[in-house]
Amino acid sequence: MTAASLLSSPEIYPLMTTLWRTLAAFIASLLLAIVFALVGQINPLCKAVIKDLMSFVIRIPSIASISFFVLLCGTGALTIYLSVMTVVIPVACLGILGIYEKINPGMTTINRVYRVPFVRQAFYLYLPTLFGSFHAIFILSYSLTFKALIMAEFLGGLSGLGYGLMLRRETLDLNQLSAYILLIALAGLFSQSVLERCARWLTRHYAPI
Amino acid sequence: MLQFDRVSFSYGNETVLDEISFSVAKGTYQGLIGPSGCGKTTLIQLTTGLLEASRGQVQRRFNRLGLVCQNDTLIEEIGLLKNLTYVCADKDLALRCLELVGLGDLPHTKRAGALSKGMKKRLEIARALSVSPDLLIMDEPFSGLDQVAKIALIAQMKHFLTATETTFWYVTHDIDEAMIICDDLTVLSAKPTRVLKRFGQIQQADKAAVKKQILQLLREKSCVLPFHQK
Numbered sequence: 181m182t183a184a185s186l187l188s189s190p191e192i193y194p195l196m197t198t199l200w201r202t203l204a205a206f207i208a209s210l211l212l213a214i215v216f217a218l219v220g221q222i223n224p225l226c227k228a229v230i231k232d233l234m235s236f237v238i239r240i241p242s243i244a245s246i247s248f249f250v251l252l253c254g255t256g257a258l259t260i261y262l263s264v265m266t267v268v269i270p271v272a273c274l275g276i277l278g279i280y281e282k283i284n285p286g287m288t289t290i291n292r293v294y295r296v297p298f299v300r301q302a303f304y305l306y307l308p309t310l311f312g313s314f315h316a317i318f319i320l321s322y323s324l325t326f327k328a329l330i331m332a333e334f335l336g337g338l339s340g341l342g343y344g345l346m347l348r349r350e351t352l353d354l355n356q357l358s359a360y361i362l363l364i365a366l367a368g369l370f371s372q373s374v375l376e377r378c379a380r381w382l383t384r385h386y387a388p389i
Numbered sequence: 390m391l392q393f394d395r396v397s398f399s400y401g402n403e404t405v406l407d408e409i410s411f412s413v414a415k416g417t418y419q420g421l422i423g424p425s426g427c428g429k430t431t432l433i434q435l436t437t438g439l440l441e442a443s444r445g446q447v448q449r450r451f452n453r454l455g456l457v458c459q460n461d462t463l464i465e466e467i468g469l470l471k472n473l474t475y476v477c478a479d480k481d482l483a484l485r486c487l488e489l490v491g492l493g494d495l496p497h498t499k500r501a502g503a504l505s506k507g508m509k510k511r512l513e514i515a516r517a518l519s520v521s522p523d524l525l526i527m528d529e530p531f532s533g534l535d536q537v538a539k540i541a542l543i544a545q546m547k548h549f550l551t552a553t554e555t556t557f558w559y560v561t562h563d564i565d566e567a568m569i570i571c572d573d574l575t576v577l578s579a580k581p582t583r584v585l586k587r588f589g590q591i592q593q594a595d596k597a598a599v600k601k602q603i604l605q606l607l608r609e610k611s612c613v614l615p616f617h618q619k
Contacts, residue, residue: 286462
């Protein structure tokens, strides 16, 4: 198969749509999770509130959140993004909070004795600590984003691999459906591998010792 | 500069400190000796304001406090210089402090986590000095260091403290270390901790006799001391 025939294939558009959406939803979810986790470090009350909130949201089944957003916003990209973020943010946020609980408790003393401003704590202490143990959360969050996104496209989308899967299910052709599932799994694996390499390169200065 | 006036502190029902009274005068090198687990670190936390006394008063008359903790308190993922600028805004002063503790030759971006234990302690000392403290508190800073590194660091510390006229409060369970560094010593008992005795202006010639007295005092109170000091 030549590159030209691959690019002209009817499957390339939904594939690119899904990969783009996955990347956008993943980055947005991760950034918001980091913000929530950082806010949780301000004081024990903030931490307790954020932990309880995330523990509550994580228990909402993804099918329930998709149904909710379909009724709220209709089918389309917005529903997909909101559904995916509802699934991914709590997982990533609780993971990051777990990393922060392993931070040397002596640093709390240092922060208070030297009256280190919170912004400086965030940039010098919390973010570098996060990058040191980032990869486990990164892989888990990305896999979850991809799976949640396919499901959201299946139930509430008008394009993408998940939507294509729904159309193929309607044909009742098992071979075609199997090939499509294989395409989805390969797309997830390949995109995760590329993204993982990019993340390792970006956080190379913070690699674990 | 720092005064404990009949200070008591309890963790729940357990009384840790029982009517502790002593002071750290400006410009002096004070030592606080007590058996392991007697509440020395609790006294430091009362000084820093991290804990509040159950009874009595802690009078703090200092502006800037430098603290070197017993355990490692560095951000291992960031560089040497960033560990200092984390607490001190003056980059030039931070660089001077790195020089002072003998870490000036290392790349400033070298991660703190990649340093040896002795170097980490030096970096913590540099961080404490980089805030130009009125009062420098060191809580068993040399535990886990070998004898050579310990002696070298103590010599550098004394040099700096003399040059900057910094008040110094040294907390340890090691009598020998305290005798090398400090002029005045306060000896604490085991829990519930009380002040057993204070030794002021110890002269070089008297140090052996003072050490003997301290050991005798602690033995009488059945305090557990590190093996090499028995």
